[in-house]
Amino acid sequence: MADEPNLEYFWPPRExxxxxxxxxxxxxxxxxxxxxxxxxxxxxxxxxxxAKLLTSNQAAAKIKMLNxxxxxxxxxxxxxxxxxxxxxxxTGESKEIRWDGAPIVAVAADRPEIAADGVRAIExxxxxxxxxxxxxxxxxxxKAQEETGIERVKSLGDNTEGDVESALSEAxxxxxxxxxxxxxxxxxxxxxxxxxxxxxxxxxxxHLSTQNVSGTPGQFxxxxxxxxxxxxxxxxxxxxxxxxxxxADEWDLACAEMAKTTGKPVRLMLDRATExxxxxxxxxxxxxxxxxxxxxxxxxxxxxxxxxxxxxxxxTVTLGKIPYVFDFANRNRKATGLVCNTGPNRAWRAPPHPQxxxxxxxxxxxxxxxxxxxxxxxxMKNLPNVSKGIDDRIxxxxxxxxxxxxxxxxxxxxxxxxxxGGEGAVKRGLGMALxxxxxxxxxxxxxxxxHPDGSVETFLGSQDxxxxxxxxxxxxxxxxxxxxxxxxxxxxxxxxxxxxxASGGSITVGGVSSTHRMAAQKALRQIFNLVAAxxxxxxxxxxxxxxxxxxxGKPVCSWKQAAGLVGPMPLEVQxxxxxxxxxxxxxxxxxxxxxxxxxxxxxxxxxxFVCVQDCGLIIDELTARxxxxxxxxxxxxxxxxxxxxxxxxxxxxxxxxxENYKLPRIxxxxxxxxxxxQPASEYNxxxxxxxxxxxxxxxxxxxxxxxxxxxxxxxxxxxTPQRVLDALQKGGAA
Amino acid sequence: MKDRQHAGGNTTxxxxxxxxxxxxxxxxxxxxxxxxxxxAEAEKPSRLRSAGPxxxxxxxxxxxxxxxxxxxxxxxxxxxNDLNLTGAKEVGNVSNDGxxxxxxxxxxxFASTRLAIEVEGKNITTVEGLSEGKNVDEVITAFVKHDAxxxxxxxxxxxxxxxxxxNKNPGANLxxxxxxxxxxxxxxxxxxxxxxxAVELCKQGGA
Ligand code: FES
Numbered sequence: 001m002a003d004e005p006n007l008e009y010f011w012p013p014r015e016x017x018x019x020x021x022x023x024x025x026x027x028x029x030x031x032x033x034x035x036x037x038x039x040x041x042x043x044x045x046x047x048x049x050x051a052k053l054l055t056s057n058q059a060a061a062k063i064k065m066l067n068x069x070x071x072x073x074x075x076x077x078x079x080x081x082x083x084x085x086x087x088x089x090x091t092g093e094s095k096e097i098r099w100d101g102a103p104i105v106a107v108a109a110d111r112p113e114i115a116a117d118g119v120r121a122i123e124x125x126x127x128x129x130x131x132x133x134x135x136x137x138x139x140x141x142x143k144a145q146e147e148t149g150i151e152r153v154k155s156l157g158d159n160t161e162g163d164v165e166s167a168l169s170e171a172x173x174x175x176x177x178x179x180x181x182x183x184x185x186x187x188x189x190x191x192x193x194x195x196x197x198x199x200x201x202x203x204x205x206x207h208l209s210t211q212n213v214s215g216t217p218g219q220f221x222x223x224x225x226x227x228x229x230x231x232x233x234x235x236x237x238x239x240x241x242x243x244x245x246x247x248a249d250e251w252d253l254a255c256a257e258m259a260k261t262t263g264k265p266v267r268l269m270l271d272r273a274t275e276x277x278x279x280x281x282x283x284x285x286x287x288x289x290x291x292x293x294x295x296x297x298x299x300x301x302x303x304x305x306x307x308x309x310x311x312x313x314x315x316t317v318t319l320g321k322i323p324y325v326f327d328f329a330n331r332n333r334k335a336t337g338l339v340c341n342t343g344p345n346r347a348w349r350a351p352p353h354p355q356x357x358x359x360x361x362x363x364x365x366x367x368x369x370x371x372x373x374x375x376x377x378x379x380m381k382n383l384p385n386v387s388k389g390i391d392d393r394i395x396x397x398x399x400x401x402x403x404x405x406x407x408x409x410x411x412x413x414x415x416x417x418x419x420x421g422g423e424g425a426v427k428r429g430l431g432m433a434l435x436x437x438x439x440x441x442x443x444x445x446x447x448x449x450x451h452p453d454g455s456v457e458t459f460l461g462s463q464d465x466x467x468x469x470x471x472x473x474x475x476x477x478x479x480x481x482x483x484x485x486x487x488x489x490x491x492x493x494x495x496x497x498x499x500x501x502a503s504g505g506s507i508t509v510g511g512v513s514s515t516h517r518m519a520a521q522k523a524l525r526q527i528f529n530l531v532a533a534x535x536x537x538x539x540x541x542x543x544x545x546x547x548x549x550x551x552x553g554k555p556v557c558s559w560k561q562a563a564g565l566v567g568p569m570p571l572e573v574q575x576x577x578x579x580x581x582x583x584x585x586x587x588x589x590x591x592x593x594x595x596x597x598x599x600x601x602x603x604x605x606x607x608x609f610v611c612v613q614d615c616g617l618i619i620d621e622l623t624a625r626x627x628x629x630x631x632x633x634x635x636x637x638x639x640x641x642x643x644x645x646x647x648x649x650x651x652x653x654x655x656x657x658x659e660n661y662k663l664p665r666i667x668x669x670x671x672x673x674x675x676x677x678q679p680a681s682e683y684n685x686x687x688x689x690x691x692x693x694x695x696x697x698x699x700x701x702x703x704x705x706x707x708x709x710x711x712x713x714x715x716x717x718x719x720t721p722q723r724v725l726d727a728l729q730k731g732g733a734a
Numbered sequence: 735m736k737d738r739q740h741a742g743g744n745t746t747x748x749x750x751x752x753x754x755x756x757x758x759x760x761x762x763x764x765x766x767x768x769x770x771x772x773x774a775e776a777e778k779p780s781r782l783r784s785a786g787p788x789x790x791x792x793x794x795x796x797x798x799x800x801x802x803x804x805x806x807x808x809x810x811x812x813x814x815n816d817l818n819l820t821g822a823k824e825v826g827n828v829s830n831d832g833x834x835x836x837x838x839x840x841x842x843x844f845a846s847t848r849l850a851i852e853v854e855g856k857n858i859t860t861v862e863g864l865s866e867g868k869n870v871d872e873v874i875t876a877f878v879k880h881d882a883x884x885x886x887x888x889x890x891x892x893x894x895x896x897x898x899x900x901n902k903n904p905g906a907n908l909x910x911x912x913x914x915x916x917x918x919x920x921x922x923x924x925x926x927x928x929x930x931x932a933v934e935l936c937k938q939g940g941a
Contacts (some may be wrong), residue, residue, distance in 0.1 A: 025879060025881065028886075029881070030874065030877035030878055031869070032883045032889045033873075033874040033882075033883055033886075033889050034862070034874055034890070034893075035819075035820070035860070035861035035862055035865075035866040035890035036821070036862075036865075039820075041820075041823070041824070041886065042820035044814075044815065044818050098817070111804075111807075111811075112815065113804060132894055153868075182831030187921055188885075188887075188921065189823070189831070189833060189885070189887040189888055189919070189920075189921045190823070190887045237886060238885060239823070239885050239887030240921050240922060242921075269824075271827055272825065272826045325864075390922050454864070458938075465884075466883070466884030466886060467884070486837070550782065622881050626927060629923055629924075629926045629927070630924065631923070633800045648826060657828060658826040658828075658830055658919060659828065664815065664920065665915075665916045665917075665918075665919065665925075666915045666916060666918070666920075666923075666925040666929060667913055667915075667916050668827060669926070672926050
């Protein structure tokens, strides 16, 4: 225990761990698999009304006429709420509708089908306005701006390092390419929404599907004119968030307002189409890039202009991070945002790294092909060009690449692009990509109680999105006190508990694990002092293991006896995020994938897909692996099938349903293998966090594998059969 | 232009007339396929139901429940909103995601694709029926063991789908599992865990 005597809080030596770092089943797994876990969308307090929305079917419009009276007359309709963002019902003044799916009216009724009747009864007339939704079409946006005078193109800046022009003139090989990645929606399976119930006129109980339990009460209180103390937000289970559920949304306020006017609880969850249209998207990116290397494959120049959209805000993929993971001595970059009438973006898992990776590593892979180099060798050779700030991870990348290559048998299976041979229409190929993420430890506090009977519990206003937050906390407490998982209780998901930051950006596990290690070590030291006094042993000889207190390895008393020494009331300690000694930041990973491409149908199959990933000290290897697998599968989704399709003629989101918004199924993912990279150096740097990184590389890795299989680059993700066939036709291959 | 944005308002054709219409269409099909059956069918008491709220008796997890529902209420809505059996989830408006999978007379069915009145008299098993008291279905424990759940929203539907699949295909191989469980979507990406759980159960003969 005295390895790091200068630190107040520290992790146990790795070899002593009973729980930390092992495969531990998640403690809420049974609740979820039995259906007993209650999500916000499951809350049915007596008398609950059900709400449905009328949303815009126009991409840009003003409302000429809105008549909600027929809805009010539908028997069973209890409240009709007009969204102030759309229309001022008092003055009849319309706001500007700016995208398909914008909420206009909410109707609450005794039953969902009656609410739907109410929505149908509403009369509305629109005055259409000009719109633009073609996010890949930079020239079209410029033209639309010129013709309408409406801003469609925003310069997002440019910057330069070195001298690109002379580097290009000296280069042995120059490659020019075009790449892109389309907008996707978060598509949480539990839609955004809430269940709101008032206690009198001045207290509001909210069950919110949120990644931000502690941070959302004020977002209700302010607009509703309440004191923050009057709002209690709960979120015990969340059906997905991925970065889209940090705020109380306008439809949640509508829910609270309708609950107030009716005096009844109201549940308002978005329907699937609206969820896809307005509850969060990931910005698109399209890039023209020139990349050049010397004869040995050292990349010496990068020159790029990329564009795309985040909706009406007119953003795209962040300028300052391209090229991704790497940076080159001579580099120009420029970004342009397109202002599109599409639902707004929200942080999407690892923002905006998946796009950065897809726009960078594809170009590098094509450069390798032009150099007649194995892509692996090009990536390895250019590790010295890893960006400043993460260049201390170069050796880790090299190690990870070696491990991944061995797992997938890269050197034996790789062939020059399009030269794999084989008789039939099905071609196989290998691709890879690297990624980085910050992670770290987010803000967290907790109240930990050791009860006189030896039971232990903690309270914190965090949330478990399915990442295993509850389980990680339980493991840390149980490990520290030498108890089992059954002996400790985790209470989270209420804004009345000590505040904890929002869960996003891979900072939750660092926050909650360091907070609980701190609190548990504090409590244990107090208990050791009590034991030392009572049993006449030295406190610094004591350890808690297997439900007992040991002195130099010999039993002194049971944990229960020790806990009893705290007196008639529980021992309470507070914990908070502790970075020094317990957590760290910045991770890297490598993914390699083998695909089969049917050159007659354009269908791509994933054969074998490996990920080598570091994340510092791993608390629960089982749930850590699940995070990585989940990231890889989400990556397969946006690499192969998933995209938002906007209709340029109507401005509408064409595929806002789960039949046409294509997510992979269980048979579409191939064999996935995960290797958590965890030498002693990783354990020793403490906990980092893992939610984002594994979702970053799949787009580029899969695109590169397809290029390797066919000899043709399919430039834009997702690699749908149509895009594959178009590229093959253009490329003249196969 | 005056725009009733969504089709099918309740002003022109009453629901009663609509149901009668579809009833007539069914009879016409019957005549085309076999006049005798059609006559026999016509002599039975009418199966037409009023469009208003009416008594519907559902047999769920072995228990009978009497509800007052309009005929248009789906089984999923009745389970979730009237019986508070919220294990089955509503994910899509047109069900193709499997989060609402239940077992009806032994077959896996998306609960949002059946009207509650359609399944009167049938045996309906929901995920809640797979864990009563201490009796937890092996599928559930296998899901937990293989971490086949993350956010968990798709999980109850997946559990029921796996149970129904195993009942029919107790010794299925990997390929059969991958085909047979294609009805369920998971956004978090738990497919690897679900596959491992199903493979293990099939090795044990479907437990
Ligand atoms: S576990 Fe989240 S959708 Fe499957």
